[in-house]
Amino acid sequence: MKYIKVLQGNTKWIFMAVLIAMITPSLVLAEDVIGSETLKRVSQGAGIQDGTKEEINSMISWLKLLLAVVAVLTFTVIALVSKVTNFQLFPKWKSNSINGALMPVFGFLLLGGIFYEFFHHSGQYLNYSASEHADKIDPIFMTTALMTGIVFIITQVLLFVFSYRYKGETEDKTPFWKKKVALHYADNDKLEKIWTLIPAIGMAVLVFWGAIVWVGVHDEAPKETINIEVVAEQFQWTVRHSGKDNILAGADYRKIGGGNVLGVNYKEKAAADDIILAEKEIHIPVGTPINFQIRSKDVLHGFYTPQLKAHIYAVPGMPTHFLVTPNKTTEEMRKQLNKPNFNYEVACSQLCGSAHYNMRLIIVVHTKEEYKEWLEKQKPTFTEEKIAQLDEEQKEKEKEMKKDLSSL
Amino acid sequence: MSDTINTAHETQAHVHQGHGHEHHDDHHHHEQSFISKYIFSTDHKMIARQFLITGIIMGFVGGFLSVIFRLQLAWPDTPLPWLELFIGKWAKDGRMDPAFYMAAVTIHGTLMVFFVLTAGLSGTFSNLLIPLQIGARDMASPFLNMLSYWFFFISSVIMFASLFVETGPAGPGWTIYPPLSALPKSMPGSGLGMTLWLVSMVLFVASSLMGSLNYVATVINMRTKGMSMTRMPLTVWAFFITAILGILSFPVLVSAVVLLIFDRSFGTSFYLSEIYLAGEALPNAGGSPILFQHLFWFLGHPEVYIVIMPAFGITSEVISTNARKPIFGYRAMIGSLIGITFLSLIVWGHHMFMTGMNPFLGTAFMMATLVIAVPSAVKVFNYLATIWKGNLQYTVAMLFGIGLVSLFISGGLTGLFLGNAALDIELHNTYFVVAHFHVVMGSAAIFGMYCGVYHWFPRMFGRMMNKQLGYIHFWLTFISVYGVFIPMHFLGLAGVPRRYYAFTQFDFTSQWLDINVLITIFAIIGFLAQFIFLYNFVSSIFLGKKAPQNPWKSNSLEWTAPVEHIHGNWPGELPTVYRWPYDYSKEEAEVDYIPQHISDEDLKAGRKYWEEETLGEEDLENSEIQETVTHHS
Ligand code: HEM
Ligand SMILES: [Cu+2]
Numbered sequence A: 001m002k003y004i005k006v007l008q009g010n011t012k013w014i015f016m017a018v019l020i021a022m023i024t025p026s027l028v029l030a031e032d033v034i035g036s037e038t039l040k041r042v043s044q045g046a047g048i049q050d051g052t053k054e055e056i057n058s059m060i061s062w063l064k065l066l067l068a069v070v071a072v073l074t075f076t077v078i079a080l081v082s083k084v085t086n087f088q089l090f091p092k093w094k095s096n097s098i099n100g101a102l103m104p105v106f107g108f109l110l111l112g113g114i115f116y117e118f119f120h121h122s123g124q125y126l127n128y129s130a131s132e133h134a135d136k137i138d139p140i141f142m143t144t145a146l147m148t149g150i151v152f153i154i155t156q157v158l159l160f161v162f163s164y165r166y167k168g169e170t171e172d173k174t175p176f177w178k179k180k181v182a183l184h185y186a187d188n189d190k191l192e193k194i195w196t197l198i199p200a201i202g203m204a205v206l207v208f209w210g211a212i213v214w215v216g217v218h219d220e221a222p223k224e225t226i227n228i229e230v231v232a233e234q235f236q237w238t239v240r241h242s243g244k245d246n247i248l249a250g251a252d253y254r255k256i257g258g259g260n261v262l263g264v265n266y267k268e269k270a271a272a273d274d275i276i277l278a279e280k281e282i283h284i285p286v287g288t289p290i291n292f293q294i295r296s297k298d299v300l301h302g303f304y305t306p307q308l309k310a311h312i313y314a315v316p317g318m319p320t321h322f323l324v325t326p327n328k329t330t331e332e333m334r335k336q337l338n339k340p341n342f343n344y345e346v347a348c349s350q351l352c353g354s355a356h357y358n359m360r361l362i363i364v365v366h367t368k369e370e371y372k373e374w375l376e377k378q379k380p381t382f383t384e385e386k387i388a389q390l391d392e393e394q395k396e397k398e399k400e401m402k403k404d405l406s407s408l
Numbered sequence B: 001m002s003d004t005i006n007t008a009h010e011t012q013a014h015v016h017q018g019h020g021h022e023h024h025d026d027h028h029h030h031e032q033s034f035i036s037k038y039i040f041s042t043d044h045k046m047i048a049r050q051f052l053i054t055g056i057i058m059g060f061v062g063g064f065l066s067v068i069f070r071l072q073l074a075w076p077d078t079p080l081p082w083l084e085l086f087i088g089k090w091a092k093d094g095r096m097d098p099a100f101y102m103a104a105v106t107i108h109g110t111l112m113v114f115f116v117l118t119a120g121l122s123g124t125f126s127n128l129l130i131p132l133q134i135g136a137r138d139m140a141s142p143f144l145n146m147l148s149y150w151f152f153f154i155s156s157v158i159m160f161a162s163l164f165v166e167t168g169p170a171g172p173g174w175t176i177y178p179p180l181s182a183l184p185k186s187m188p189g190s191g192l193g194m195t196l197w198l199v200s201m202v203l204f205v206a207s208s209l210m211g212s213l214n215y216v217a218t219v220i221n222m223r224t225k226g227m228s229m230t231r232m233p234l235t236v237w238a239f240f241i242t243a244i245l246g247i248l249s250f251p252v253l254v255s256a257v258v259l260l261i262f263d264r265s266f267g268t269s270f271y272l273s274e275i276y277l278a279g280e281a282l283p284n285a286g287g288s289p290i291l292f293q294h295l296f297w298f299l300g301h302p303e304v305y306i307v308i309m310p311a312f313g314i315t316s317e318v319i320s321t322n323a324r325k326p327i328f329g330y331r332a333m334i335g336s337l338i339g340i341t342f343l344s345l346i347v348w349g350h351h352m353f354m355t356g357m358n359p360f361l362g363t364a365f366m367m368a369t370l371v372i373a374v375p376s377a378v379k380v381f382n383y384l385a386t387i388w389k390g391n392l393q394y395t396v397a398m399l400f401g402i403g404l405v406s407l408f409i410s411g412g413l414t415g416l417f418l419g420n421a422a423l424d425i426e427l428h429n430t431y432f433v434v435a436h437f438h439v440v441m442g443s444a445a446i447f448g449m450y451c452g453v454y455h456w457f458p459r460m461f462g463r464m465m466n467k468q469l470g471y472i473h474f475w476l477t478f479i480s481v482y483g484v485f486i487p488m489h490f491l492g493l494a495g496v497p498r499r500y501y502a503f504t505q506f507d508f509t510s511q512w513l514d515i516n517v518l519i520t521i522f523a524i525i526g527f528l529a530q531f532i533f534l535y536n537f538v539s540s541i542f543l544g545k546k547a548p549q550n551p552w553k554s555n556s557l558e559w560t561a562p563v564e565h566i567h568g569n570w571p572g573e574l575p576t577v578y579r580w581p582y583d584y585s586k587e588e589a590e591v592d593y594i595p596q597h598i599s600d601e602d603l604k605a606g607r608k609y610w611e612e613e614t615l616g617e618e619d620l621e622n623s624e625i626q627e628t629v630t631h632h633s
């Protein structure tokens, strides 16, 4: 009993002492582990020799100890604070005023943080667009941001200010429920109508604007498009350019295999000038509508380029397409962003397996002249030689199938 | 004694006399066995505790998984040897396996959405509060209620067990889109782990349906005298409407799952067509993976409201009580719940704008989606009007309630970006979506859950939680929640896709590596803060100060039932209700609240319905000291 009283009298000091007692050994241990030569070597990619393995093992046991120490000490402190001591961060009669005052402080930091971040990093996501429909989407984004931003500020400020302004007065030590200081005000139909109507109008504006642009994005492809097929599979993209005739030959998933990576009906006339690109790069001219025809060989994938704002799933069994007219070449974009190494990147947006994070494809947007030059240089994939080889493969396949059947 | 109505003393007296009124008093004569009292209990209050504790355990498992994968995102190139401690072969030499990353994300999402926020939140509070707040002895079918918990329990065990399967737990994301989830060859997480996931979910839906049917039946049939629908607390309204929504939408998930099981195991082609996988062309033809998404989101979207509406109900009640003001716009609050329910059944397509579905459908879904923002906005304005000119009492529950409002504003507004199909072109499947739903669903609903736990803990366990620890818990959680999710919006605006194992492979993603470290640090702080709650929760169950009859001076009926739980809730007659639950700060009463069971005559006669001594004056929070002190001296 006596000890408890002594403890209670000196709670703050005890609290500090325990904290220090907890932090010092943890720091020392952490320093040991983090600063260790082994870890440095390993993290720099040096191979793990037998000796290092042992060191790592011993490190692991140190870490176990560290974790245990931290865990135990944390709980000791919590227990001490809450149970034995009388130390109160939020003393009884002040808890309303402290929490109430913390609210606007929090609100201020929150709003400040958001606005700082919005402008600080704006270079990394605003003024980013590089296609015709993207330029139509951006104003909707900015308008939505402005409208929601205003609503956000008003409501959050009201919330945090009210939380402070109307915090219950308790320092007079009268129980709150004996004072009738709150306003009994339960209903106001007019107000309800107003704040149903205002958001409804705002929404209507956004919906109609959005719908117009959305429908525009999905308009029928104009005649002068370039057809490019992009086929997704675990875990890469393969690009087929439609060549000079601008027609992609049909394809059949049962023909995939061997030299025919996309299962193209290579005997069709349109196949003659199709080009399956060796590099993971798409080449397109600026200012021309490009019709990306997307297929998937296996599971769902997502064809997504942030700057060109092209986005559509790759669905097995259901070819999709997306029409984009790029309006800035790669070079122009490099200058605009002041990033000499910039490239339009295509990422996979729909989870497709373990290496989903690693399906990179580059789009090179050329000027029209450069593009022509580039196209001249490409050789069609299905040359006579290639066709002969594919025919051979096909025969082999059929033979094997027959064998399989007869062995049944 | 004669002018005291239903105070602790009186109810206590009834308990001890314990005869004459109803058969429910019987159990005072013969004790229940441990098994029928704590395990296969049919008492709604015990079942509520079972749901809550299971939910909290699942929450910690889910939280732990998230910290593990956040570490990977923050330090993708640094080996963390001690990871091997926790996840063994999935982190050889401290480098996490990408397959495990996906599995961790999947199980994290599943546990949080279904096991914590659906069962843990709805299950706990519907069970606890529906009978207590409408003045019923128990659920319409206590036995079905018990079954509902045990189906949930088995489903949780199966889901947890799947973590220890050789090929790892399910990995195709919580939305389990086929073909990935249908073809075991497409990823390790699509093998046995996936099978267990599907089985677990079927049981889960069964549990949820049993619960929901029970809630609806109870609310419709078992209200006490005077408890008309328009006198029900908003909590009960929210649980009631949520249950209806669950009954309408959860069965569709089962159909989606059963078809998927057929595709996986019996060679059908509901979702499969023209697939060439692992060097082999599969024979399936004619199916559509998009069909699955329609079925999934027909539940999936209502599901997010199944999660948030109980949280709304809880905060409405808590904010009103602690603002000492009636909830503003009671009818508008109910109206918006009903509106949300109706609309949430017709907006599912906004998750599918980019699937290649007909753009006209996209337009239709966009309109419905933005309409749903209107009732959501109405709710926010009503909350604000409720705290305006209030006498705000900062209990921990109140803080979490205000936190919910703040988070719901933030997350609801980002929904307006996503609901716009034109903007969704750049935002779909990026971190913006992750940020949106974590703020509006993850965080707001969790805040609602904490709000309920801190508020009704005295009713659940008969003891008080420690306030000091509660405040620290709240502020750390509030700070870290925003710290984690605000930056994610900006990653999303730059197009960083979600479910990426590392941001290192693309130029436009790798510029965000430093922000990832910041997010992870906040995530760790947030996770550690939950241990403060855990400690507080567990220790208060055993050591907390004995709860007074009505600790927050609240109006609803549950605070008239005796603190010591009895089967049947009230000894003697059920209370009669004379008014709605929001008569706070009214002229005609001596104190600032008039409980529902007080009639106008009682008021006029000046009867006392409050306890002078226990409330407000004493330190509720220093419970444990006082107990130790008296013990020793
Ligand atoms: C204010 C009205 C809201 C609107 C307009 C809205 C809109 C949207 C849209 C369009 C998406 C799909 C984004 C995409 O995948 O590209 C989405 C995703 C999501 N929303 Fe909302 N939302 C709203 C409120 C809520 C609420 C209240 C919750 C939950 C309590 C919620 C939870 C979710 C979840 C969980 C997802 C992501 C699911 C996934 O893909 O894993 N939303 N929201
Ligand atoms: Cu992918």
Ligand SMILES: [Cu+2]
Pocket (backbone or CB within 6 Å): B300, B301, B304, B347, B348, B350, B351
């Ligand atoms: Cu939705």
